[in-house]
Amino acid sequence: MSKTKSNQSVIVSAMKMALGTFSSRILGLVRDSVLGALFDRTITDAFVVAFRLPNFFRRFLGEGSLNVSFVPVYVELIHQDEVQQTQNAQKLSNSIYTLLSLTASIVTILGVIFMEPVMSHLVGSDEFAGVPGKLELTILFARIMFSYLYLVSTYAYFMSIANSVGAFFLPALAPALFNLCTIVVALMPNFSERWSGINLAYGVLIGGLVQAGLVFFQLWQLKVLPSWTRKIRVPGLRLVLKNMVPGLVGLGVLQIISLINVYYAGQLPEGSHTYLYYGDRLLELPQSLLAISLGTALLPSLSGFVARGNHEGMLKEAARYMRVLMYMALPCSVGLFLLAEPIVRLLFGRGAFMESDILATSEVVRIYSGLLLATSFRKVIVPSFYALKDTITPAIISVFVVASHIILAPILLPIMGLAGLSLSVTVSGVVNVVLLLVVYKKKVGDLYGSKLLLLMAKCLPAIVGLTLISLAYFPITNWTNSVIGAASLKRPVESFVLGIVIFLAALAYFTISSFCGIEESKLIRSRLFEKFSRRWQKRKQ
Template identity: 35%
Template sequence: MGNTREQKEITRATGVMGFATSLSRVFGLVRDMVVARMFGAGFGADAFFMAFTIPNLLRRFFAEGSLTAAFVPTFSRVYLDQGEAESRRVANICWTLLLLIMAAVTLCGILASPWIVRLIGYGFGAIPGKLALTDFLNRLMFPYIFFVSLLALVTGILNVLGHYFWPSVSPVLLNLAMILSAYFLADYFQTPVVALAIGVLVGGLLQLAIQIPVLRRYGYRFRFDFHFRHPAVRQVARLMLPGIAGVAIYQINIVVTRLLASFLPEGSVSYLYFGQRLFEFPQGIFVVSLAQAVLPAMSRQVALGDDVGFKDSLRYALVLIALVTLPAAVGLVLCAIPVYSLFFMHGAFNYEDVRQSAVVLAAYAPGLLFAGVSRVVVPSFYAMGDTRTPVWISFWTLLVNAGLGVLLMQPYAHVGLACALTLASIFNCSVLLFILRQKLGSLGLKYVLGSMLRILPGTLVMAGFVYEVLQHASWGQAGSFWFKIALLGFAVAGGGSIFAVGCVAMRVPEAAQAYSLLKRKLGWGT
């Protein structure tokens, strides 16, 4: 594969967003540690996680999902073909329209909250006061979707302009707001978990607020513009409407999982949440960053009619996904109990909570590769202006997840629900690749598979090393914190080094390119 300009741009953008997202994920881990220590995995935590499901779901399919996927290719074409002045006009119209729509959605969500909460947390009705608390928390947090939807529009503009850092680092503010609210406001409420909901609301506002000055530096100052019939805006709407359905169906998978978990013993919703949070750690740091970085590049290639470059960018992104997710999935399984034991086993969170969360994470982990591939393949459809195909695939994925969830929750409880989501991710990824190949012809997936086979030996040796190192501590017992954290750090650093050497020995070219980029950024050898 050629070392093209677009590949370098994808790698650079992924690196910038990966670093910024790493920072936010570290704060997210601290936030989850605070939540686990203060609220445990019971009544209040279950209610909060279930309530946060609703605005978080809307964030993903109104904001991060369909809006970004529809807006970035359209805005990129306007910016390249018609210039900055017209791109500013399109930005103003989209801002005005989105502000009106999300104000209406937020109001409707608050008014309809009792029915929505009963629908997704039906099993909570058996526990007095649990549905009422979930409803109150949902109403309190619902305006969060208003702020982060506007944030998604700003992020899309900045990404097209080549600015990635501040949009990627903004979640740090959400995590900080939640941490500080939990520590300083919890004692002021009869139900302490209400403090977390206030943190979500404040964090959403701060995330949007810090982006506006950055945008102004590029000459974009939002003004109301009601010319909603502008061709570019209509194009965004045409792409976004089916995109909403597609991302909504994907997110409904998580809602279905939590709905089924509400019928399981208390704590099941929390176990699934904590398992998913660590599962999303590598996904959020690299996979989401790569998907965001590859969409503008692919959109430019489609606009220029560069089919060869488009496929080349896709293959390159898929190999990078495998390069990160294969060792990450193995590491998640091996390090689950040590990580939960070290950072979460305090206060209200006991060793049984550690063990149950770790088993859920182990069930999620194999799906990391497939979820990562899907994250890159779906923008390929979006870049080509096709948002309908992912909708239908997501719909069938929803049915697969729901069916498997019902079958597996009886014998395996919450672990069965996690396994169902993993199997549904495999189904989703396989069908996406099959249909994309039908549309474009050969994608060169043999090259991707060959790279994965070269990545595998280093992964296996890494796994053996990490497993042996972690046997030297008793993770079920409290104490020896500094020894254990040093041991875990040695296992992770040593395992990562072994994996890197393995990739170099097996001549994985993308690993060498990533290493060269790192050397240049750090000034090594200069």
Template identity: 30%
Template sequence: MLLYFDLKTMSKSLFKSTSVVVSMTMISRVFGFIRDMVTAHFFGAAAQFDAFSVAFRIPNFMRRLFAEGSFSQAFVPVLSEYQKKKSEPEVRQFINAMSGTLGVVLLGVTMLGIIFAPWIIRLFAPGFETQGDRFDLAVTMLRINFPYLMLISLTAFSGAILNTYSRFWVAAFTPVFLNICMIAAAFWLSPQFTTPIIGLAWGVCIAGIIQLLFQLPFLKTLHMLPRPRINFRDPGVTRVLKLMVPALFGVSVGQVNLLVDTLFASLLMVGSVSWLYYSDRLMEFPLGVFGVAISTVILPHLSRHHATQSDQSFSLTIDWALRAVLLIGVPAAVVLAVMAGPMLSTLFQYGRFNAFDVIQASKSLSAFAIGITPFMLVKILSAGFYARQDLRTPVRIGVIAMIANMIFNVLLIWPLAHAGIAMATSLSALLNTGFLFYFLRQRGFYHPREGWRLFTVRLIAANVVLAAWLWLGAGDLQTWMTHHAMWRYGHLLFLLGSAVVIYFAALWLSGIRLHHLLMREQQPA
């Protein structure tokens, strides 16, 4: 009985923390949609925005790879262990050493990025050199954007500390400032430049400064505001660095694949990079709001369970996260697959983003939709390995998935163009998910609770109902593209709002209740 109440309390804590992160991230994503609508209006899917997409994606990719990817997955488990087993002065000493060491590494990477910007663009967008002035423009904006890597990585470091101490909302809310700065730059800064898109790049750099400054007062409240000390020999720093090296290809494989996608897209017709960008932005909404939120919350919990050798609680936490992700991820994939065209038309078909762009972007969005749920699951399953400081397994699986993505790109890019690139990314995510799940089960890290078969049947039934409703309600894409904006917004809001009601009603009728997400004392299936 005591175990039941402990597990029930744990699941409520996870649900509450996740709800906080989801709420804050939702605010950020709404501002992100406004940002994308503004940039689509002013810049469309033309060559200049292709150049900005690459220049912004490279430091953003490195931020996710090093800061939110390998660094966070290595740093949070070590910090959680320090929090459990060390004194507060020892924790502060570790944070000081980590901040100084990380800062000097980031400064060096930033300087190298600025110096070697032309070669980086040649590497990740080789097609730009042969098509107009996209290459020179991308180089200029990459040099403006590279300091953002250092600033936002330090922000991610601060956020990891706050998350470990259960201040989840601060890090989740921080990206709002990036969206606000980019919106402001599009309206007021871009007109000051001969080439307006450069103003957008400066908006990104300014956002990095604001995001870092926003988090510092909260660290001070926790008495964890770093006093940077460069110390590569600190035991905690050494452990983090050793864990980081193999983790580079682990949970961040999806980001590596996106850059590979950019490389291939640069070889296609002008606009291909932009179509992938806008479809990826819509895919990132459910992934960022729910997938990242749940993985962010469970990693400190899993790390603490591993530190205290609570194997059953460790497995139950993963089980809870998997069910929560599937309840949201599967319908998100259905919505984006069925409603790709109407959503893109409603959100972006204004100004320089025309009907042709909507049709092309909807092709890649439909292909990306297949990978939404696997992308979410990868984040959960990878956390299970990182919390145990087992990094070799995700690395090996990540390398296999990355190679598979390249092969799929070569096979699919010619018949499907940019949509083939999106499909390749989704297929590699499926492969990544399958291997991660297999090895979690094989090594005994995860034992599914009872009821998975029935849960799966009910979930499929509810999503079939959802897909049928959306397909009937969406109608012909030409109707959306020819109607005025208010009709599109009204019709889209009605369809999405009713879809939420119908989906959860179908779940309820099938027998799924909210309390089914609460952990119970059950034997593994």
């Protein structure tokens, strides 16, 4: 495959994933808005804490170490099958699916049985458990939603197979259906007179079933649907398991940060879990458009370079998309910092979500905005290691990352409260990407750091333009609020102004960077125009 075709392939794949993932994130924000508006902080805290556990384990079993260890081997077997006329890739997917199903079932059963002691240790502090019925509600939610672990692990594995054979849109869109189901079920009359908000837990189960079912159907259409098998020992299995073990350590250690946050947030005033969760969600929106879509689409491409023995091509591919990520993540990070409060107010500021909730969540978002560049870079660097079947290096680095959080969090928490916990997470994320970059350069090759710094310098005029337009939101809304007498009109006007400001700020960034001759802006523009041009030609035909 030529360099141009490879670049276009990854960009198009990333765009497809970004479109599907963006739809999911938007519906996810609608779900979270409904959650905050309909229920008080006792219920939202209980739901957020209960939902953390299945999400924690899904990183192990679903979209974590298993997938990143499986995809490179699976892609390589696909190439071999084409040459040798074998079916080793399908045999491997069947074997992994069988092992995954058994493991997820066992973990789910054990989780439901031992949920009460686990939650009592995790959030048994006086600040959390001292609220009447809060711990009991959390345990109930967690037991119901833990069955979601099996469904989401299956979905994530199916998605990795679909991505490996070039199908990106529907797997990325499936979580949108999950969020839609949770919204619909949450708005229905409560299923239990005793337990308020129990619909949220059942909505997660129904949504998980629909989500997995959509990708199941696509794999069946593509004729790559895995099935249970008794023949576990197949070509490639040992390599997948060998690569998976250190990856489990690495991803597992990093996921411990989320449990550490649950533990420490339990020692803070009510609502802290909700504020951290909403901060995570707002950070995930630009991540879904940038790092997650690009990183997931990039792994099969990098694995293809390695399978063909083109090490230099892999290095250039990773370096190129590091620059694309920096170009796209910089304005998102700055914009999120400057407009955190109006964005939080627009998305969540209604119903039971009060002014104090808005201010606390905004503070978390501002601190987390500095994490966007770091997490974006990680989504490219780590797949590069995985494409080389090196899962040990990210695992070792993750130990140092968690250690930094464990040291910082208890120091900052008494001084800064929730802001200190958020800052510790951000600092740990920066430590993670710095260590990854240093080790990558020594073990794999140069990611052309000088070009990254040069790109950042070139982006400064565009960032200044974006900043000036973003800051204009505040005097404009102050003026409109003083002119508009009716309180009912202030919120719609503020929302309209915010939308216009974000659009103009993004347009200014893109336009100024284009005038500055930034190559990444030309690449994105050419891909967008080419895509729209093809659609226009098809319509004319």
